[in-house]
Amino acid sequence: xxxxxxxxxxxxxxxxxxxxxxxxxxxxxxxxxxxxxxxxxxxxxxxxxxxxxxxxxxxxxxxxxxxxxxxxxxxxxxxxxxxxxxxxxxxxxxxxxxxxxxxxxxxxxxxxxxxxxxxxxxxxxxxxxxxxxxxxxxxxxxxxxxxxxxxxxxxxxxxxxxxxxxxxxxxxxxxxxxxxxxxxxxxxxxxxxxxxxxxxxxxxxxxxxxxxxxxxxxxxxxxxxxxxxxxxxxxxxxxxxxxxxxxxxxxxxxxxxxxxxxxxxxxxxxxxxxxxxxxxxxxxxxxxxxxxxxxxxxxxxxxxxxxxxxxxxxxxxxxxxxxxxxxxxx
Numbered sequence: 001x002x003x004x005x006x007x008x009x010x011x012x013x014x015x016x017x018x019x020x021x022x023x024x025x026x027x028x029x030x031x032x033x034x035x036x037x038x039x040x041x042x043x044x045x046x047x048x049x050x051x052x053x054x055x056x057x058x059x060x061x062x063x064x065x066x067x068x069x070x071x072x073x074x075x076x077x078x079x080x081x082x083x084x085x086x087x088x089x090x091x092x093x094x095x096x097x098x099x100x101x102x103x104x105x106x107x108x109x110x111x112x113x114x115x116x117x118x119x120x121x122x123x124x125x126x127x128x129x130x131x132x133x134x135x136x137x138x139x140x141x142x143x144x145x146x147x148x149x150x151x152x153x154x155x156x157x158x159x160x161x162x163x164x165x166x167x168x169x170x171x172x173x174x175x176x177x178x179x180x181x182x183x184x185x186x187x188x189x190x191x192x193x194x195x196x197x198x199x200x201x202x203x204x205x206x207x208x209x210x211x212x213x214x215x216x217x218x219x220x221x222x223x224x225x226x227x228x229x230x231x232x233x234x235x236x237x238x239x240x241x242x243x244x245x246x247x248x249x250x251x252x253x254x255x256x257x258x259x260x261x262x263x264x265x266x267x268x269x270x271x272x273x274x275x276x277x278x279x280x281x282x283x284x285x286x287x288x289x290x291x292x293x294x295x296x297x298x299x300x301x302x303x304x305x306x307x308x309x310x311x312x313x314x315x316x317x318x319x320x321x322x323x324x325x326x327x328x329x330x
């Protein structure tokens with residue numbers, strides 16, 4: 001009992017420190033200091049994985065995956081201070097950050113890790129762990145040609161991989177990779193709206209993961225549609241799929257508006273919109289599969305709405321809508 005309470009306390013303590021350090025790192029502009037923050041955050045997250053995962057080999061695997069880009073970053077920063085090869089070191093650092101963010105073509109480690117991770121740890125990996133690397137990118141001069149390649153791969157490889165999988169954790173991991181393409185695009189625009197986009201995505205993700213954890217949904221998408229939470233699940237899926245008029249659609253629409261107004265990246269923007277439509281189709285397909293499975297295992301599907309449930313749905317919808325508008329105003 002004491003050991004169990006200690007583990008719970010340790011998880012919460014580590015999680016709070018992870019979030020605080022990630023936010024604190026955004027007050028610094030020195031790349032060496034940011035690298036230092038990333039290493040502390042990675043160390044804490046590895047400790048959290050060690051407490052929450054039974055497969056210790058995967059914890060060591062994550063350590064190795066994060067160690068290589070960390071070494072490349074510190075090597076590049078040091079090299080730049082010695083011989084001032086800015087373009088070369090800049091490209092090297094960009095590649096290293098992309099490896100840390102599990103962005104194609106360095107994305108294969110994330111689905112492998114996500115299968116065995118609990119929902120709580122997976123949420124931190126897909127959200128909090130990305131704050132400092134994204135901020136690191138925002139301080140750099142991104143190579144345009146390299147950026148185009150990364151954006152196209154990040155936008156189109158996840159949808160293709162999602163078509164081959166039915167595992168819910170893998171699907172959410174690829175979805176997170178796809179959303180990263182929009183954040184990188186906003187980072188390239190040198191606009192802090194990327195952080196607003198990130199917060200909105202993290203909020204929606206946390207609500208979805210909470211539902212999955214509470215209903216003990218671990219693997220297949222077919223179990224996502226439950227009789228008690230049918231409408232709430234549908235709304236969250238449609239929200240993260242950027243279906244109008246949900247809050248995430250407003251954020252994505254504003255991102256498109258900013259990109260068109262402040263740059264000439266029309267081709268990239270068209271490709272990103274097509275990618276979003278493909279993702280919308282895949283999310284809808286996920287929803288249909290889940291509903292069909294539930295209908296096959298139920299004699300009668302009853303959509304029961306009481307006042308409490310309806311109030312919860314309306315409150316959730318209005319909260320997300322107001323939050324997205326508030327982010328845009330900021």
